[in-house]
Amino acid sequence: MYKRLKQILAPKGMERTPEQQKRVDEQTASLILYHFPACPFCHIVRREMRRLSLDIPQRNIQQSRVWHKELLRGGGKGQVPCLRIKDNKGERWMYESDAIIKYLRKRFGG
Ligand SMILES: N[C@@H](CCC(=O)N[C@@H](CS)C(=O)NCC(=O)O)C(=O)O
Numbered sequence: 001m002y003k004r005l006k007q008i009l010a011p012k013g014m015e016r017t018p019e020q021q022k023r024v025d026e027q028t029a030s031l032i033l034y035h036f037p038a039c040p041f042c043h044i045v046r047r048e049m050r051r052l053s054l055d056i057p058q059r060n061i062q063q064s065r066v067w068h069k070e071l072l073r074g075g076g077k078g079q080v081p082c083l084r085i086k087d088n089k090g091e092r093w094m095y096e097s098d099a100i101i102k103y104l105r106k107r108f109g110g
Pocket of ligand 1: 038041042079080081095097
């Protein structure tokens with residue numbers, strides 16, 4: 001019971017082989033999560049990132065006006081969480097915790 005509670009509160013990240021994790025790390029390096037610590041929706045996304053063992057760079061918009069402006073300029077609004085995605089299709093700014101979690105699960109498994 002205690003173990004289960006611990007899993008729920010602080011889920012252990014999924015395990016990959018070192019090669020698989022390296023490939024995932026290379027991909028997550030081109031993502032950025034705009035967030036701030038006290039935002040409950042951001043918390044849910046960060047927890048899912050931990051569960052999926054994703055080392056996505058994070059920008060706390062309360063820590064830097066530059067990052068806040070980056071989000072406003074790029075995504076069009078200051079709402080967090082927002083995931084900036086850069087891939088061969090270009091740059092996208094994804095809002096909504098549900099959509100972000102769905103995207104991460106689809107792309108990185110779990
Ligand atoms: N439905 C959104 C809600 C996100 C939300 O309400 N974020 C708040 C912080 S907890 C926010 O950014 N508010 C400021 C704004 O919308 O500009 C989600 O699930 O991501």
